[in-house]
Amino acid sequence: MTISKQPVSQPNMNLGHADTFLVIENVVKAFQKPDGSQFIVLGGIDLTVGEQEYVSVIGHSGCGKSTLIRIVAGLEKPTSGLVTLEGKAIRKPGAERMMVFQGYALLPWLTVRENIRLAVDEVFKNASRAERIGIVNEHIEMVNLTAAADKYPHELSGGMKQRVGVARALATRPKLLLLDEPFGALDALTRPKLQQQVLDIWDNHRQAVMMITHDVDEAIFMSDRVVMMTNGPEATIGEVLDIPLPRPRDRHDLRESKEYYELRNHALDFLERYQ
Amino acid sequence: MTLLLSLAVNAKNSLLGQLRRQIFRPNVMLPMAGFAGVIALWWVIALFRQEMMPTPLEALVKNLDFIIHPFYRRGPGDLGLGWLLLASLRRVCIGFLLGAIVAIPVGVLIGLSHAAWLAINPIIQVFKPVSPLVWLPIALAIFNSAEPSAIFVIFITSLWSTIINTAEGVANVPKDYLEVAEVLEMPRWKQLLKVVIPASLPYIFTGLRISLGIAWLVIVAVEMLTGGIGIGFFVWDEWNRLNVSSVFLAVFVIGLTGLILDYALAKLQTVVTHRPARS
Structure with missing residues (x-):
C-alpha cells in the first residue's frame, strides 16, 4: 500500500500513461468580491488523470471541488493555469468531457429515451438514424431502464433519474467522464446500488473518470486514486491516496478487508484535520 | 325467485x-x-x-326559453344566447391569438437580451396598468368600426401577462439544462429551440391563461360599449329592458365559459409540456 505520509502538492506519477491524458497544471480560480477584492477558491491545483483511470476528488463542502470539475468540463474558466486533454487545451465545454450532474439535469419535457436521444443526436450528427437509435437503446439497457424508457422524469425515482443521467453521459462516448457528486442526492439505500452499477459498467468499459464526492467510502470503493483537498479559501490538493484494492471490487468483501479500513481511516483522519 | x-x-x-x-x-x-x-x-x-x-326561481322560469333554445334566430337582432356567446368567443379568440403571436416572441426576446428588456420593459410597465377599455376610443379612431376595434382591445389586453411571464420563463431556465446543452456543444439557435423555449412553456402558459382570463373579462365590457352581437351587449340590452333575470343568466353563462376556456388551456398545457398543469 502506498500512502503518501507527507502532504504533497504534486500528484503521484506512478501510472505511466497518467501524464499524457488529462493534465491540470497550476489551476487557480479567483472570484471578484463585491468590494473589489479577490476571493481565491482554488490556489494552484496540479493533477493528472490517466486514460483508464478512475480518480475521485474529495473534500469538505465549499472547498472548491465542484469548481475544479466545472473547469475541466469547460463550464468555468480558470483564472490562471492550464487544463489539457490529450495535449489540447480546454477552453470551452465539449462532449468528449460529458458530465453527470448532481441534480440529474434531465429535461422534464422529454422521456428517458428522448433525453438520451437528444444527446446522441447532438454528438453523433453524422451517424445514421438506425445507428443513433441503436446507441440510445444500448445505453438504456445498460442502466436497466428499458421498462421506463418512455416515462417522463417526474415519473421516476431519484435513483432512476440518475441512471438516465449516467446513460446519457455514457451514450455520447466521452473520453473523460465527469461525475459531479452523482450520488449525492440519492437516499442511503439507492446509493450503493447505483455505485455498484456504475462501477460494473466502468469495469467492462474502462475509461477516464473524474468524480467529485464528499463520501469517503464511495471514493475508496470506486477509485484508483482519491485526491483529498484542503479547505478553502485557496484550497489545494492535500494528499493523493492510491487505492490498490483489487478489482472487480465487492462491497461485502471490502468490509472484511483490513487494507480497506486502513485506507478509510487514513482518509477520515485527513478530512478531520481540516474540519 | x-x-x-x-x-x-x-x-x-x-x-x-x-x-x-x-x-x-x-x-x-x-x-x-x-x-x-x-x-x-x-x-x-x-x-x-x-x-x-327576481328570486332565483322567477329568474329560472323567465330564462327557460333562453336555456332551452340557445340557437334560435327570430330576426336580425333577436338571436339565441348561443349565437351571442359564439360571437363574443370569436372576438376573444382572434384578439387573443394575435396577442399571443406578438407577445411570445417579444417575451422571448426581452428574456434573452438585456438591451431589449431595457427598451421594452418601460413600455409594458406604463401600459399594463391602463384599463384595456381606454384603448377602445383610440381603436375606434384608427379603425372607424366597432368589430376590429373590439378585437384590437382584446389584442392589447392579451399582450402584457404573456410577455412578462414568457420573459420570466426564458430568463429563469434552470442553469443545469443550459449546461447540458453547452457540454453537448449545441449551437445557440438550437439551444433556444430545444431547451430554452420548451423549458419556458409552463411560464408561457401561465401568461396565456392570465391573458385569456382578462380578455374574457374585457370583451363583456367592450361589447357593452360597442353594441352589436355579443354576450356583453346582451347584458346591457337586457338591463335597459329591466330584465334583471337575463342578467343573472348571463352571469352564469359568462362564468362557466371563462372556466371552460381556462380548463381548455390547462389541458393544452398538459399535452404540450408533458407535465401536469397547476390550476
Whole structure:
C-alpha cells in the first residue's frame, strides 16, 4: 500500500500513461468580491488523470471541488493555469468531457429515451438514424431502464433519474467522464446500488473518470486514486491516496478487508484535520 | 325467485348507497353547499327588493326559453344566447391569438437580451396598468368600426401577462439544462429551440391563461360599449329592458365559459409540456 505520509502538492506519477491524458497544471480560480477584492477558491491545483483511470476528488463542502470539475468540463474558466486533454487545451465545454450532474439535469419535457436521444443526436450528427437509435437503446439497457424508457422524469425515482443521467453521459462516448457528486442526492439505500452499477459498467468499459464526492467510502470503493483537498479559501490538493484494492471490487468483501479500513481511516483522519 | 328479487333489491340498494356516498363526499358536498349559500343570499336580497330583483326561481322560469333554445334566430337582432356567446368567443379568440403571436416572441426576446428588456420593459410597465377599455376610443379612431376595434382591445389586453411571464420563463431556465446543452456543444439557435423555449412553456402558459382570463373579462365590457352581437351587449340590452333575470343568466353563462376556456388551456398545457398543469 502506498500512502503518501507527507502532504504533497504534486500528484503521484506512478501510472505511466497518467501524464499524457488529462493534465491540470497550476489551476487557480479567483472570484471578484463585491468590494473589489479577490476571493481565491482554488490556489494552484496540479493533477493528472490517466486514460483508464478512475480518480475521485474529495473534500469538505465549499472547498472548491465542484469548481475544479466545472473547469475541466469547460463550464468555468480558470483564472490562471492550464487544463489539457490529450495535449489540447480546454477552453470551452465539449462532449468528449460529458458530465453527470448532481441534480440529474434531465429535461422534464422529454422521456428517458428522448433525453438520451437528444444527446446522441447532438454528438453523433453524422451517424445514421438506425445507428443513433441503436446507441440510445444500448445505453438504456445498460442502466436497466428499458421498462421506463418512455416515462417522463417526474415519473421516476431519484435513483432512476440518475441512471438516465449516467446513460446519457455514457451514450455520447466521452473520453473523460465527469461525475459531479452523482450520488449525492440519492437516499442511503439507492446509493450503493447505483455505485455498484456504475462501477460494473466502468469495469467492462474502462475509461477516464473524474468524480467529485464528499463520501469517503464511495471514493475508496470506486477509485484508483482519491485526491483529498484542503479547505478553502485557496484550497489545494492535500494528499493523493492510491487505492490498490483489487478489482472487480465487492462491497461485502471490502468490509472484511483490513487494507480497506486502513485506507478509510487514513482518509477520515485527513478530512478531520481540516474540519 | 325470491332469491333473484332479493338480489335485485340488494343491487339497487347498494347502487343507491354508492350514489349517496358519492354525494356526501366533502369534495362534492362543500362546493354544492357554497353555491347553495350564494343562491340563498340572492333569494334574501330579492325578497327585500321585490320590485326589481327576481328570486332565483322567477329568474329560472323567465330564462327557460333562453336555456332551452340557445340557437334560435327570430330576426336580425333577436338571436339565441348561443349565437351571442359564439360571437363574443370569436372576438376573444382572434384578439387573443394575435396577442399571443406578438407577445411570445417579444417575451422571448426581452428574456434573452438585456438591451431589449431595457427598451421594452418601460413600455409594458406604463401600459399594463391602463384599463384595456381606454384603448377602445383610440381603436375606434384608427379603425372607424366597432368589430376590429373590439378585437384590437382584446389584442392589447392579451399582450402584457404573456410577455412578462414568457420573459420570466426564458430568463429563469434552470442553469443545469443550459449546461447540458453547452457540454453537448449545441449551437445557440438550437439551444433556444430545444431547451430554452420548451423549458419556458409552463411560464408561457401561465401568461396565456392570465391573458385569456382578462380578455374574457374585457370583451363583456367592450361589447357593452360597442353594441352589436355579443354576450356583453346582451347584458346591457337586457338591463335597459329591466330584465334583471337575463342578467343573472348571463352571469352564469359568462362564468362557466371563462372556466371552460381556462380548463381548455390547462389541458393544452398538459399535452404540450408533458407535465401536469397547476390550476
